[in-house]
Amino acid sequence: MTKKITGAEYPLSKIFSSEFEFVIPSYQRPYAWTVDQASELLDDLVAFHEAEGEEGYFLGSIVLIKSDGAPLSEVIDGQQRLTTLTILFAAIACAHDAANKDELKPYILEPGKKMEGILPKPRLSLRARDQGFFTKYIQNFNLNQLMDLDSSSLNNESQRNIRANAEYLLAEIEKRFEAPDELEAFVTFLLTRCFLVAVSTPTQESAFRVFSVMNSRGLDLQPTDIIKADLIGQIKGESSQNQYNEKWEEMEIDLTRGGFNDLFSYIRMIYAKEKAKRSLLEEFRAHVLPNNPDPRAFIDDVLEPFAGALNDIRSASFVATQHAETVNQYIRWLNRIDNSDWIPPAILFLKKHRGKPAQVARFFKLLERLAAFMHVDRHNVNDRIEVYGELISEIEGGARPDDMIQLNFNVKECKQFRAALDGDIYKLTPRRRNYLILRLDSFISDGAATYDPKILTIEHVLPQTVDDGSEWAEWWPDAEERERWVHRLANLVPLNKKKNSSAQNYDFAEKCKIYFSGTKNVSSYALTSQVISQTDWSPRTVRARQKKLVNVLMENWELD
Template sequence: MSKKISGAEYPLAKIFSSDFDYAIPTYQRPYAWTHVQAGELFSDLHDFFLNEKDDTYFLGSIVLIKEEGRPHAEVIDGQQRLTTLTILLAALTSMFSGELRTDFENYIREPGRASQGLKPKPRLALRERDRAFFADYVQGLKLTELEALDPAQLDNESKRNIRLNALTMLERLDSAFGGDQERLCEFGAFLVQRCFLVAVSTPSQQSAFRVFSVLNSRGLDLLPTDIIKSDVIGKIPADKQDAFNDIWEELEVETGRDGFAEVFAHIRMIHAKEKARKALLEEFREKVMPKVATAEALISDVIEPYTDAYLIAKQCQYTSTADAAEINALLGWLNRIDNSDWLPSGMRFLADKGGDADYVLWFFRKLERLAAYMHVCGLDVNQRIERYAEVLRGLEQAHNGSNPVTSVELTDTERKRMLAALDGRIYELTARRRNYLILRLDSFLTDGAASYNPTLLTIEHVLPQTVAPGSQWSEWWPDASQRDEWVHRIANLVPLNQRRNSAAQNYDFDRKKTAYFVGRSGVSSYVLTTQVLHEATWRPEAVARRQADLLALMQDKWML
C-alpha cells in the first residue's frame, strides 16, 4: 500500500523532469504574480548566485495531489512559483542555440520517449483558459511574438502578467549577463542543480488540502525568537535569569509574538545592513549576537531599546514637549507605505537620538520623503534595502557624533526622478501607490490638520477617460492627444469617499461636480476635490495651472 503523504526536497532538475507532469486545476485562482514579484525572484536568485558559490537556495514548498510512481500531479499550492520559474527557464533557454538550447528546453517541455511511453508535451499545464496561450508563447519559446502582442488585446489579467513577466525576465537576464553565453549557462546550471523545492504529495484531495492548510496556518509553533531566548537566557547567571526572563516576556507581550519576531528581523538588518540570505535564527546568531559582549547586554542594550523604538514607530506614539504631533503624523504616513523596510532606520535613530525632539523631527521629515520617493517611484525590495542600508551606515557613523545623517537626504538624481514621477501619469500607478500619493498631497493642503482613515476611497478623473462626441468635454478638449497627455496626471484626479459610479464618470462638468463629487453631505472630505468644485470650467489651461500649483506644493513640502 502506497504512503498517504510523502515529501522530499528536489532540485529544479528533478522538479522539471519526467517524474512530474503538473496540471493546474480549473478551480485554482489565475496566475497573479506581477512583474514586481517576478523581478524580486530574479534578484534573489541572481544575488545568491553571485554571493554563495556552494550553498543551495530554497524556493519553498509545493503541495500536489499525486500517486506514488505516477507523474501526473495536480498543483494545490505552488502554481505561482512553478509558472514563474517556467517563464524564467523559457527566457534563459531562448538566449541559447544548438545543443545548449535543446538541453535547457527539456526542463520546459517533455521531449518524449516512445520506448517509455512518454509523449512530447509541456511539463506544466496551466488552467484551461490560459493553457494554450502559455504553451504556445512561453513553453514554445515564441517570446519575440509574445512581446509584440498588445496587452490591451489580451482577454485576461493572467495573460498580461505572463507576457510582462516574460519580458521582465528577458530584460533582467540581459542586464545581468549581457549575452555572455558561458555565464548564462553557469546561472542556468545553478538554477537546475542548486535551487530546491520541497514537493509534498498525497493521492487524496482531502489530504492535500489538509497539508496545504497546515503549511499555511498561523499556529503557535516555535518562532526564531523562542530559540534565541533559550540561547540568551541560558547564558545569564542563574541569580539574574528570572529578572531578564521577565523583561523578555514583557517585551513580547507588548509587541505580540509576530511583532516581536519582526523586531528581531529589523535588528538583524540594523547590524547586517544587507538583505537576509539565510533564516532569521541563523543570521541573528551570525550578525548580531557576536557583536554584543554579554547576554545581559544583548537584552538591555539591544533588544529592549530597539523594541521600545519599534513600538513608538509602529504605534505613532513619540512623546515630547514639542513637535510630537508632527513627528507622529510623519510616522503615520510611513506606516501607510506598503512595506516596513524603513523601520530599521527609524528604530536605530529613535534608540540613539530619540531624546532630541528637534533632531527627531528633522530626521523623520527626511525619512518620510525618502520612503515616499521609493514608494512613488516603485523601487523593488532589493533597491529599497540597499538604499536604507546607506542610511543605516550613516547612522552608525554618526552614533557618537552630533552631525545630521546626510545619507537620509535624497540625492540630486533621486529628486529629479521623484519630480518626474509626480509630473507623470499618476493614475497608472498601482492603487496603493496612487492612493498614498493623492492622500499625502491632500494632507499638504491642510497643513497636516486632517486625519485620513477612509473606509472607502475612490480616485476619479475630472476630465473623463472616455469623451463622447458632441459632449461638453469634446468641445473643451477637442484634441485627443491633449486629452491623453492630461487625463491621468495628478491635476485631473480627485479623491472621493464613495463607490465608483460608471454613469457619473462621463457627466458634463457642472453635473459631475454637484451629483458626484460632493457626495451625500453636499461637501467633500478632501481639499483636492473641494478645489475642483470651485472651478467654473475644466479646460486645458485650468488643468495646466492646477498641475503647476500642485507640483510646486509637493516640491516645497517634500523639499525637492
C-alpha cells in the same frame, strides 16, 4: 494503507522534468507576481550565482496533491514561483536570437515518450482562463509577439503580469549576460544548484493541512523561541532566569507573537545591513549574538529599547514634551507605505535619540520623503535594502539627519522624483497611488484632514472612455492627448466611497455635482474640492493644474 506526507529536495532540472506535471486548480488565485517580485527573484539568483561558486540556492517549498509514482501534481502552494521560473526559462530560451531554445525547451514542454506512454504537454498548466495565453506566448516561446500586445488589450491582471514579467526578464537576461558562456553558466546554476522542496500528499484535505501549518503564525515554534531558550539558559540563577523570562514575555505580549518575530528580523537588519540570505535563526546567530555575548545586556540594552521603539512605530505613539504629534504624523504616513523596510533605521534612530525630539522629528520628515520616493518610483526590495543599510551605518556613525547622504537628495535624484510624480500615477499599484494622492491632499489641506483608506477610491475627472459628441470630446478632440493626460496626477481625485459608475462619463459640471460632491455638495478632500470649483476641464486647465500639484509635492518634500 494510507500514504504519509512526504517531502524531498529537488534541483530545478528534476522539478521541470517528467517526474512532475504541475496543474494549477481553478480555485487558486490568479498569477499575481509583478515585476517587483520577478526582479527580486532574478536579482537574488544572479547575486548568489556570482558570489557562491559551489553552494546550492534554496528557492523555498511547494505543496502538492500528488500520488506516489504518478507525475500529476495539483499545486496548493507554489504557483507564483513555478510560473515565474517558467517565464524565466522562456526568456532565457528567447534571448540572443533564441540561441538556447533547444536546450531549454524540454524544461518547459514535456516532449513525450511514446514507449513510456508519456504524451507531449506543457510541464505547467495554469488556470483554464490563462492557460491558452500562457501556452501560446510563453511555453511556445513567442515572446516577441507577446511584447507587441498592448497591456490594456489583455483579458485580466494575470495576463498583464505574465506579459510585464516576460518583457522585464527578457531584457534583463540580454543585458546582464552578453557573452554566451556566461549565460550558459547561469543556466547550469539554475538547473543543478537551485532547489525546491516538494511536499506531497495524496489528498486535498492533508495538502491544505500542510499548507496551513507551513503558513501559520499560531503557536508553532518560532526562531524567537529558540533564541530565548539559548539566551535565558545562559543566565545563572533561577530568580534571574525568571526575571528575564518575564521581561521577554511582556515584550512578546505587547508586540504580539508575530510582531515580536518581526522585531528580530529588524534587529538582524540593523546588524547585518543587507538582505537575509539564510533563515532568521541562522542570520541572528551569525550577525547579532556574537556582538552581544552577555544575554542580560542584550535583553536590557538591545531588545527592550528596540521593542519600545517598535511599539511607538506600530501604534504611532511617540511621547515627548515637544514635537511628538509631528513625529507621529510622519509615522502614520510611513505605515501607509507598502513595505516595512524603513522600520530598522527608524527604530535605531529612536533608540539612540529618543531624548532629542527635534532631531527625531527632522529624521522622520526626511525618512518619510525617502520612503515615498522609493514607493512612487517603484524601487524593488534589493534597492531599498541597500539604501536603508547605508542609512543604518550613517545613524550608527552619529550623523545628524540633515547630514545623512541617504536622506538628502542631489539634483539628479530630485529630477528623478519629479519625473515619477509627473508620470502615469493611476498605473501604480492601488496602495502606491492612494498614498501619493492622499499625501498631496494632506499638503494642500495643511495636514488638517484625516483619512480612512478602507473607504477610499481614486477616480478620473476626464473619463478613460470618451463618447463621441460629448463635452469631453469637444474639449479633448485629440485621442493621443487624452491618453497622455488621463492617468496623471492632475486628472485624479480621491473619493470617500465608490460612486455610481453610470455617472463616470457625465459632462463635467454634472459629474462634479453628482459624482464628486458629498451629501452637502462639498467633498471631504481638498483635491476634489479644487476640481469642483473649476468651470471647465480643458487641456489648458489640466496642464496648469499638473504643474501646480507637482510643485506642491516638490516644495513640501523640500525637493525644489
